[in-house]
Amino acid sequence: MRAWGGEWVEALKKGVSDRFTEMTGISVRHDLTEDNEIQPKLWAAVAQGRVPPIHVNWDTTTNATKSALRGVTEDLSDLSNLANTTDLAKPVGLDGYPIVNTYGYVYVLAYRPEAFPDGPPKSWRDLLDPKFKGRIALYNDGIGFHFPAQVAGGGSLDGIPDHMEPCWEFVREIKKQNPLLGEDPDFTTWFQNGEIDAACTISTNALAAKKNGVDLAWTVPAEGCKFDTDCLWVPKNLPENEAYWAKQYVNLALSQESQQIWLDGLGLPGVVPGLTPPPGLENDPSYPTKPEDFKHLIRISSAVQVQNESDWFAKFKEIMQG
Amino acid sequence: MPETTSQEEASKAFRYPLRWRVMDALNAGLDRLWPARMMPYTGWALITPALLLVGLLVLGLFQMADSSLHTLDRATFLPSEGYTLENYQTVFENATYGRIIWRSVLAAVLTVFFTLLLALPYSYIMVRTSSSAVRKALLVVLFLPFFIGQVVRAYGLLIILGTTGVANNALGLVGIEPIRLLFNFPAVVFGLVQYMLPFAVLMLAPALTAIPRETETAAASLGANWFRTFRHVVIPMAKPGLIGAGLVVGTLALTDFAMPAMLGGGSQDFIANAIYDQFFRTADQGLGAALALLLVVLGSVFVGIVISIFGAGTLGMGGKK
Numbered sequence: 001m002r003a004w005g006g007e008w009v010e011a012l013k014k015g016v017s018d019r020f021t022e023m024t025g026i027s028v029r030h031d032l033t034e035d036n037e038i039q040p041k042l043w044a045a046v047a048q049g050r051v052p053p054i055h056v057n058w059d060t061t062t063n064a065t066k067s068a069l070r071g072v073t074e075d076l077s078d079l080s081n082l083a084n085t086t087d088l089a090k091p092v093g094l095d096g097y098p099i100v101n102t103y104g105y106v107y108v109l110a111y112r113p114e115a116f117p118d119g120p121p122k123s124w125r126d127l128l129d130p131k132f133k134g135r136i137a138l139y140n141d142g143i144g145f146h147f148p149a150q151v152a153g154g155g156s157l158d159g160i161p162d163h164m165e166p167c168w169e170f171v172r173e174i175k176k177q178n179p180l181l182g183e184d185p186d187f188t189t190w191f192q193n194g195e196i197d198a199a200c201t202i203s204t205n206a207l208a209a210k211k212n213g214v215d216l217a218w219t220v221p222a223e224g225c226k227f228d229t230d231c232l233w234v235p236k237n238l239p240e241n242e243a244y245w246a247k248q249y250v251n252l253a254l255s256q257e258s259q260q261i262w263l264d265g266l267g268l269p270g271v272v273p274g275l276t277p278p279p280g281l282e283n284d285p286s287y288p289t290k291p292e293d294f295k296h297l298i299r300i301s302s303a304v305q306v307q308n309e310s311d312w313f314a315k316f317k318e319i320m321q322g
Numbered sequence: 323m324p325e326t327t328s329q330e331e332a333s334k335a336f337r338y339p340l341r342w343r344v345m346d347a348l349n350a351g352l353d354r355l356w357p358a359r360m361m362p363y364t365g366w367a368l369i370t371p372a373l374l375l376v377g378l379l380v381l382g383l384f385q386m387a388d389s390s391l392h393t394l395d396r397a398t399f400l401p402s403e404g405y406t407l408e409n410y411q412t413v414f415e416n417a418t419y420g421r422i423i424w425r426s427v428l429a430a431v432l433t434v435f436f437t438l439l440l441a442l443p444y445s446y447i448m449v450r451t452s453s454s455a456v457r458k459a460l461l462v463v464l465f466l467p468f469f470i471g472q473v474v475r476a477y478g479l480l481i482i483l484g485t486t487g488v489a490n491n492a493l494g495l496v497g498i499e500p501i502r503l504l505f506n507f508p509a510v511v512f513g514l515v516q517y518m519l520p521f522a523v524l525m526l527a528p529a530l531t532a533i534p535r536e537t538e539t540a541a542a543s544l545g546a547n548w549f550r551t552f553r554h555v556v557i558p559m560a561k562p563g564l565i566g567a568g569l570v571v572g573t574l575a576l577t578d579f580a581m582p583a584m585l586g587g588g589s590q591d592f593i594a595n596a597i598y599d600q601f602f603r604t605a606d607q608g609l610g611a612a613l614a615l616l617l618v619v620l621g622s623v624f625v626g627i628v629i630s631i632f633g634a635g636t637l638g639m640g641g642k643k
Contacts, residue, residue, distance in 0.1 A: 034602070036602040036603050037602050039602070039605060040601060040602065040605065040607065043399075043605075066399045066605055067399070069397065069398055069399050070398060070399040070400060071398075134502050134505075140588040141599070141603055178589075180505055180587045180588060181587060181588020181589055182587070182588055189480075193484050193485065193486055194485055194486050195484065195485050195504075306396070307396055309604070310394075310396070310604040310605075310606060313599070313603060313604055314416070314418070314604075317418055317591070317599070318416070318417065318418040320588065320589050321418050321421055321422060321589060321590075321591055322418075322421065
């Protein structure tokens with residue numbers, strides 16, 4: 001089972017893997033290889049007719065869609081628990097269920113309240129205040145930031161992907177603030193070491209840092225935040241019996257009880273109706289459940305993201321490496 | 323006659339040592355495995371594993387060259403069928419890659435300069451000191467970080483040079499506000515120099531050891547002070563070591579991944595980071611392969627120029643000087 005480390009794998013273990021072992025007697029080993037790094041290994045294994053190095057991949061929906069388009073994913077349409085899932089579970093722009101979404105998440109604006117004495121930042125443009133020069137952080141490929149930047153730069157979401165100059169203009173403005181660029185673990189370290197005051201990051205990371213004693217809060221500014229999903233999928237070329245149990249693992253992850261335990265650990269909304277929000281996250285902007293909660297969240301289809309992500313990353317790099 | 327008896331007794335008393343028997347058995351085994359008539363080929367036999375390893379590398383390069391001639395089809399995320407130079411065109415037309423390549427080269431040159439500047443006096447003192455305690459202390463200081471590894475050392479620098487790290491705390495003692503020492507180009511070069519210093523010292527020390535002390539004594543006897551002796555005698559004679567160390571440090575710095583990734587704050591990428599991004603972030607193996615081959619060419623040209631101008635130094639093992 002490929003998974004992300006830290007809080008992420010702990011939550012998965014408690015909510016799904018341990019229950020799977022209890023149910024089947026099959027022990028689950030978590031492979032913490034990065035999702036981006038396991039992808040070429042899986043693609044190569046399937047292309048060369050080898051058995052893939054993992055049975056289930058926990059992946060971002062955008063990444064997984066690439067694998068589905070490449071044809072390396074097993075069909076999951078026959079999972080019994082799919083009947084009890086919301087529309088969020090269905091991958092957009094793909095036939096059937098080559099992957100299955102398991103929860104949604106928000107790239108929030110996380111901040112140190114101490115650095116914002118007048119209250120939470122109301123706009124992404126608040127980060128342009130000179131006092132935040134060198135004190136803000138973004139993902140090093142800009143993921144999560146492109147869409148709110150499009151709005152903050154004066155553009156509209158309809159301009160994605162063909163008219164994104166407002167986005168790049170705002171990224172150029174942000175570049176003048178010398179932002180730090182990193183990955184999930186970097187944000188936690190930087191907040192803990194007092195290197196940054198604000199970051200565009202997944203709410204789970206902010207929640208984890210807060211649980212670890214960092215004084216941290218998060219908000220969804222007026223321009224909105226990117227909402228996206230993660231998913232599970234089973235690679236092709238597994239022996240038949242192993243593919244069967246891998247699918248059963250995914251099926252269990254879609255059960256109400258597993259979703260409740262797993263996503264309590266992540267602090268994220270699931271794809272099964274009737275889940276109870278973890279304490280403190282009810283009505284939190286990072287835990288959208290009702291239609292009105294999605295008013296300020298930006299969701300762009302995986303198809304558009306898959307087609308254009310490389311160009312967005314390249315453009316973001318071009319500006320930031322200047 | 324008593325003498326002969328004594329020899330016979332000694333012969334009877336002599337027991338063929340077990341060690342000799344083992345050696346004889348090994349020799350016999352070797353004779354069967356590698357008969358005497360094969361002796362002219364022994365050198366080739368010894369070098370074969372290394373050649374196989376290099377061969378694998380070259381095979382990989384050919385595969386990468388092939389991969390670099392296919393673009394990524396974003397409808398299927400498979401490489402395109404046809405051959406094209408589009409990936410190379412992307413690299414040459416995109417200003418970002420130009421900046422990244424320039425940054426990598428500049429960092430490699432600066433790292434070589436500063437590393438040799440620090441390694442030369444360090445090696446000289448280590449080699450020339452008459453105190454074995456000083457020599458051992460210098461060796462220990464040199465090797466301790468060497469054993470730690472690059473990533474851990476970079477993390478160490480993150481802690482030491484961070485906003486709340488030791489360096490800023492020390493500045494705070496004299497009333498200086500915390501300053502950002504990390505996540506910029508100088509921080510990356512600093513990390514590289516710190517990482518490369520042991521390599522350079524290890525390359526330089528043998529070259530300096532090979533310089534007879536008498537040459538320095540002779541220079542002094544002709545009126546040269548220590549500085550002039552060092553400038554006009556030691557440095558020219560240490561040139562093979564300086565070139566060897568420069569080549570090793572330069573190529574390692576040019577291809578480095580961890581220091582720019584960890585100390586650069588995401589905005590100081592080197593070519594290796596750009597390659598990683600293409601292979602693992604955007605799944606564009608063709609573009610990644612094109613960048614990788616350009617890095618190989620760049621490194622080879624750099625080494626070729628240095629060798630053609632200065633010779634191979636200690637790497638030439640006494641060849642061209």
